[in-house]
Amino acid sequence: MPSIKFANILLETNPRSVSYPSLYVASDQPVVYDEELGHGVLFAKGEYDFTTYFNSLSVMKLQEYTSMTGCSLHLELKGAACDIQQTMGDAFAAHPIPVGDVHHLDASVDTWQSFDLPLTVTDDMVVVGFRIVTDGRVEMRDSYYTLELHDEPRNDVELVLSTTTFKKESFIINNINLVKKYILDSNDEIAKHFNMYVVDNGRTLDVDALNSEHIKIIPNDNVGGAGGFTRGMIMAMEQKPKATNILLMDDDVAVSPESIKRTYNLLCILTPEHRDAMISGAMLNYEIGEDQWEDTGFMTPEGTFAPAKPSLRLTKFEDIIYNEMFRPGKVIKYRYAAWWYCCIPIDVIEKNGLPLPFFVRCDDAEYGVRCGTEFITMNSLCVWHMSFHERYNAAVERYQTTRNTMIAQATTGFAPQSDFMGELENNIRLELKKFGYDNAELCLDAFEDFLKGPSFFSKPGRAEETFMAANRNKEQLVSFEELQKQADADPELSGFNIKHIDRQLIDGDKPRSLPQRLADLVTDNGQRLVKTPGEGYAVIPVLGWVYPAGVIRGKDKLVVIDWYNRKGAIRTKDIKRYEQIKKRYARDLKYYKQHGDRLRREYAESRPELTSVKFWKKYLKMD
Secondary structure, rough: OOOOEEEEOOOOOOHHHHHHHHHHEEEEOEEEEEOOEEEEEEEEOOEEOOOOOOOEEEEHHHHHHHHHHEEEEEEEEEEOOOOEEEEEEEOOOOOOOOEEEEEEEEEEEEEEEEEEEOOOOOOEEEHHHHHHEEEOOEEEEEEEEEEEEOOOOOOOOEEEEEEEEEEHHHHHHHHHHHHHHHHHOOOHHHHHHHHEEEEEOOOOOHHHHHHHOOHHHHHHEOOOHHHHOOOOOOOHOOOOOOOOOEEEEOEEEEEEEHHHHHHHHHHHEEEEHHOEEEEEOOEEOOOOOOOEEEEEEEEEEOOOOEEEOOEOOOOOOOHHHHHHHOOOOOOOOOOOOOOOOEEEEEEHHHHHOOOOOOOOOOHHHHHHHHHHHEEEOOOOEEEEEHHHHHHHHHHHHHHHHHHHHHHHHHHHHOOOOOOOHHHHHHHHHHHHHOHHHHHHHHHHHHHHHHHHHHHHHHOOOHHHHHHHHHHHHHOOOHHHHHHHHHHHHHHHHHOOHHHHOOHHHHHHOOOHHHHHHHHHHHHHHOOOOOOOOOOOOEEEEOOOOOOOOOOHOOOOEEEEOOOOEEEEEEEEEEEEEHHHHHHHHHHHHHHHHHHHHHHHHHHHHHHHHOOHHHHHHHHHHOO
């Protein structure tokens, strides 16, 4: 029977592996990857369990998606005597469970020993792995899992990695170097069937220094992630030999090259019924590397983006099992794979067309829902990405998200049961209650640009122009030093001292009585019907979706804090501006009610053009 070397036993040195080593090996002694030796070292006498997020084998999913009929473990070890045993986890395992006999290797200080262990796989196993108990220091190299396959032809795979960057040189150059060293210069099969396209929207990369036979830097206009990734798609379709799959990956991420290798190997052995699936990599927290924030998402009925899975800690064995066992419930209707790591078959792109010209936000969600493919996720396929609460941007969340979800729903029928008009109403009211008048107007800017129809947003250059305008028009935050100066000049902020502010105060809230809740609902915090002047101030987070109703009620001033970036702003209750925004919103709603049917028809009719190669080549100035 045919076989494939599927997954290398992964030991590496980077900030995540050093800070969270049990993502790789759970042990009672240190484990290091020695750069000079070029392999791993189990440092001293102890127990080393490789049934982890990166080093267990996802046998349940491999049996589901591939023609795997069996698997084995290959180890190459040198050093002290040790005992080796298979492990596994089933649906209810809280810790790795030993399987079968213990295999003893005598000490071999000067000579490498090869050891092959056929692995037992049963229907109730979710993952399998192994455990090594050593009498002392042991070195490990060239160790991996091999899969035995049913006698079927393997898939011919030509993989493109496409990333779009805008002035994030440190991230992207590091990832280019990782690809060169560990993929293109490796002896693995992927090296012969792999290209990397870096679409440089900022035109800041040194093309001559970074270009190579299989890595291309493409200077590009600033067309956002949507435009950059679409250029990668077109190049993948037109390269020779033509790509079979394209892996879209954000620029501001850290990635293990082994994740890319395993993605390629998985593509090679998918059975015919799964070859049109998108392979989705999880988003792990860049700063808390063991935490998984999202592993596919979905659109809620309320019109918001949400992760399909709860937050998981991937150094906990039960969470590794949960991650593999998860199946989306009925509420998850409109599922998508985010483009921080998403591998799409070229056939799917040719069948469903290219993305919409959104610049940023909703492009990946709309595309995933539009294509309606199966989504494959698997432990070890991931990137580390900055978490969203640490980079909140009202221009994205209030302008781009509002506009793009409406355009997507009108153009391609995106998430038809998600109430984006209701979300618009909620966001405007939320910003007004928190005196965030600039950001409330961003919502209306977005709505009004949607009302201008498809010819407005699809004009070349418009995407960047409107996004830059949103960045200018959003609430402008200042440094803590400047914030303190502004507070010192405001008698109503007497006593405010940024040095006395902490996370507990920023994130805190107060309970409200039922009459208070009803009053806030009816009056929008004293700005509607019963109009009351505010008194005093409160400190609240910058995050737009947070509603600290108890602390803001009855206040005249709100100090908004972005603690992560050490910035803030002072908001003042302004009933006159509140009324102006409400009138503007009412006018916009009236127009929408009169012209909504026409607009939806125009957007729907524009779909074939906006998702075509011809349109995009002109948009991207590729002709």
